[in-house]
Amino acid sequence: MLFKLILFLWLSLVIVAGISFPITMNPIHWNELPMIPGLEDKARIIFFHAPLAWVTTLAFLVSLFHAVRYLGKKNFNDDIRSSASAGLGIMFCILATVTGSFWAKFNWGSFWNWDPRETSIFVLLLIYGAYFALRSSVEGEEKRATLSAVYAVIAGVTALFFIFVMPRIVEGLHPNEAIIVRGRISMNSTMLIIFLCSLVGYTALYMWLLRLRVRIAQLEFQLLEKGN
């Protein structure tokens, strides 16, 4: 309960600060954010979009980790964790795609233009979708767990290829370059603190949701076993 309250206050503060703090050319006061050329007010998306994208990746890695553990130990809890994390991942993935797409409309002029980042998040969305399509079409818990774990591992391995493939296909427009200029981050300390707080907040939100989902799934599983 206390954790929930702290998380609520934490995320509220991050959201309020991220939206309301003024952006100025030369930040003097503690609450002023720096102007990043080419981004201006649109830079605020970083407080929400980047943590969402980070959690999407994290959820996929957690899912992958538990899939591998399931294949090794055949412990059913690992399958529950793996699928629960993938379920959250698909939600965060959709949110990250939508927020990124809105930002792209105002910065690049169209909602979608197959930028490397857009392509990679689209592929992640496809992988999540295929994962759940597979899960829903396999009968028998053990079979479902094994097949989806195997698929998650194969998908995880091929996803790595995009790191090498994408730069050869299209030029990147994603503004990492605007924010990290020659190794130096062009955020001031206020912006950096809000950004890091947002990362921590969203990660905690994910972990809290994951624990809830795992508990629900475990209880459902126990009910099912009692029923039999």
Added chain:
Amino acid sequence: MIRSTIASILVIFKKDLHSELRTRYALNALLMFVITTLSIILFSIGNESVSPELLAGILWVIVFFSSMSGLSRTFISEEEKGTVLTLHLLARPLTIYYGKLIFNTILLFSFNIFTVALFLIVVPGFTVANYGIFTITIILGTLGLASASTIIAAIIAKANTKGTLYPVLSFPILLPLLLTLINATKLSVDGAVLADAIGEFRIMISYMVVLTVISSFLFEYIWKE
């Protein structure tokens, strides 16, 4: 040990080849599939002039979907005929996987030769400037496609909705390969020199090797289910 493993891999491959040549299910279906798809594309092109770069993409769309309709048979037919348990008794999982992989590779290879030859003959405006890049792309593409789709075929043989699930599961896995293949085919159409496409070939080779290795690790888990 190694010799007996290779021998049993070849036995599995020969078994599949014989049963395929006897029924010619995949051969006939794929043949008609390629002809149908090509004629639809030709009808829709009509008298328009389409850029060769676009046609390079269309070629791989045909190859992708024809392999999706043909390669899933290897494992599904075992489930349908009820021969899975016999195979369990007779051979180790690894030899079954490699036997099926070789069969799928040869099947896909013969079909890609047919598709590409037909594509070059009947599609107006598709001219390849550098046949060296083009040939290597077709060969490496076939190997990569076969390596990824064999393991997915093994997964979907255990699922309920087999036919529709196959392209859904395969597409995200094959996407890095397909993008690279389309890129390399574009290079061959544009008349690039062989050295320009080395990076693409590297990705294709590493894709094939990684997928084959990881599949041979994971196949045992699927097969035991």
